[in-house]
Amino acid sequence: GSSSPAGTNEAQGFEERTLKFGHVRPEGSSTDEDANAFMAAVTEGTEGKTTFEVYPNSQLGDYALVQERLGIGDVEMQLAPAAPNINPAITLPSLPFLASTWDEAKTIFARDGLLFNEVEAMFEQENIKMLAGYPKYFGGIITTVAPKAPGDPNISEDVKIRVPGIKSFELTATALGYQASPIAFSEAFTAIQTGIVNGAIGSGAEGYYSSFRDVTKYYLPVNSHFEIWWLQMSMDAWNKLSDDEKAVIEAAALKFEQDRWATAPEEEQEYIALLEEAGAVIIEYTDEQYKAMADKVRAEVWPAVREEYGAELFDKVTKK
Amino acid sequence: MKKFSRAAAKFQEYFTMILTIILPILIVIQVVLRYVFRAPLFGIEELMLFPIIWLYMIGGANASRTRSHIDCGILTLYIHEGTKGRAVFNVVRSLISIVVSLWLTYWAYWYFMYSLKTWKLSPLLKFPMFFAESAVLIGLILMTIYTGAELVDVFKASRETIRSKNKTITAVKEEVK
């Protein structure tokens, strides 16, 4: 561990601290509860000395902005996806069809695996300590019109869907037979409602359920990408901690990550069921169809975005 | 000096006018591409953020130059133009503005240096974000300069008012326009 620049703090023991912790989901959501469990563990482990101010719902700005605030040292912690502002390569984990099943994901994103360590190093370059991974869900597509040929990516759906302003998603939407349309997230709901676009890609069942369930007619769990978030801490704040405090936080982070891997697959199914309850038709795919989609995207999209993440890193990660 | 500042003012004016008209054109192009050709351009939204922030910040500077920022003068109803009280009032008002403006400019400078150091690229077009982020500092510097110029004018006019008790002086604000 490194010591604070001033070098005044004791290496042992606990000090009174309040850390600002931001995340991107509503209060009371499972993400909020998981974050709170982590914080409670830290508070308990530090004999009540470390406390937190929680800012749910992106109250401190969108996660990309908060990631920069962490690097600057104005906010201490965040639980969110990695943002590409400073280094686009850090979003490599969300590369479409990198993992296809939960078992694959568990291997690819394993703690101290190749990708995990690369992400940790990239965060460190942004003056951020990455403490844990937080798997969310596999991505899917929502639409308001019945899919013509679900599972056959070679048949054009002739449907416009909203795509986040990220190249890999634009290309993936196209590869899967959709017409990609860039619409701001804040306008996406009304855009789907009025029919400017007839669907969206980029989120998963949980995300669609909380933001778009009113306008979702079909949910297509194509497993377009694996969404994993990261528990991040400002390196400035991390460096101020004593060794004892670091140990408490690292232990809590490890448990936080393990617990999540255990519950995430089940939660994904729960949200798909909720979407269905809200009136959406859930499309089901055979293994062959999953493979056809994955093969097409890997063949068409991967070469086109390889440079985006740095060719060397990209090859290392995709080679398995 | 006078010539230079007049040229700079004209430049800023045309600069913001061009941006004001570019924005809706870009948007309409995107609508047509999306609706008619079903092939919207990825990156137009991203491209737009550059004219947007420059329009806001230089537009703000233009408002400072023409002294047309909105204000809520309630006290000015009771402290009449041409009186000593008003002269002092005007100086205080301008002094507050310049102090706040300088403070904001300082933090905009901090942000400017941060932006230069991190040199972020926009996600799709890979344009340096610095060319958008620097608008905050440039805009605030201009606002500070114009606020400073106003302070000098106000100070001169107020000094006269305070000296010559009986003479009525027209409002500085109107004099400039």
Added chain:
Amino acid sequence: MLTLVLIDVILLVVLLMFSVPLPYCFGGALAFMAVAGGASMRSMMLWGFGQMISPILLASPLFILAGLIMARSGVAQHLLNFADIFVGRVKGGIGVVAVTTCAIIGAISGSGFTGVAATGPVLIPRMVEQGYPRGYATALVTVSSVLGLLIPPSVIMIIYGWVTETSILAAFLSTVGPGLMIVLSFSIINMIWVRKMPDIILEEKLPAAEMRTRNLQRMVRALPGLSLPVIILGGIYGGVFTPSEAAAVAAIVSIPIGFWVYKELKFKTFLETVNESSLSIGAIMTMIMFTLMLSQTYVLLKVPQALVDIIFGITTNKVLLLIVINVFLFFVGMIVNDVTGMILIAPLLLPLVTELGISPVHFASIMGVNLAMGGVTPPYASILYLGMRIGNCQFHEILRPTLVFLLFGYLPIVFLTTFWPPLSMYLPTLMGFVK
């Protein structure tokens, strides 16, 4: 900490009273929170930049431009001439037209700025021409502008849906009833008030035959202009463009109509219009940038949380608590903008009010009517300040009529919304969003 915020708000009021330009009023209050409140400024400009480039805000400058171009191109005048066929001889008619137009614009845009930005440039001068006091005309258009947040779509209702996991469509529909009631109450107040205005000029009464010719002429002249609302409404509900894109379309379409159909736009006036727009945009947006940064310092200090703790310590009586919540939301609207208020307060209050037996959809509407009003209640009153700029109107002129409209036209509806659930719940229930 709350003392600190109180001092900050007082400081803001003092700066406003000293006629300090608005960006510096909010900048000064921000400086106080940074220096005395310890809110770190290092990432604040970065945060402000992020807010300014967000697409939510883009609609405001676009509608400012569209409103001015529509005004200068003759489009808006001919539309009003058309409306005069019906209300030209009615004392107070144009006031009702103003309120109704803002409600219609509300169906186009999701923000509270749009109504005044799009209609103010033409309606206010027109009303002044017809003998309405400038302050009154500006106030009426400005307070009506908040209908943009109550008639769907609405940015704050989308946010309410997200942060409370409530159906967004249900939230949209919940404020329609209160919105229409406000149209009604503002119109009634207008009709009563106008009776006391001594200088109102009505259209002269013409013989029937002449009247018919004139009306026909007006109808024909209005046709090209009428294409505009048709394009806009059709475009939005037909799925061609989003509400903020609609502003851009309105601006661009007005240009050829103004140049070649009405021939009121000349190259010189066009340039002047664009220049005027960019000045307004600069003045408004730099102000908004610092107001948002000020809001963020309150967020960092958890001010809303502290306030909520206090109000739920006051009483447990349901009726009293609802009144306290309304008063509280009113104050929230005075110190932060609508979107910030919604993100912060809705998740804090919802669990508490559901315990009182209030449905999330009903509460959406309570929050909506309260926070929408925040845009016109000083000191934090972005919509009011925009109105002043567009109506070329001083603060002291606009203040009294604004307060009258709020007190007698708006607040009663707020209370009605709070204590008479069917007003908000009828439509969402009818459409099947509430079981």
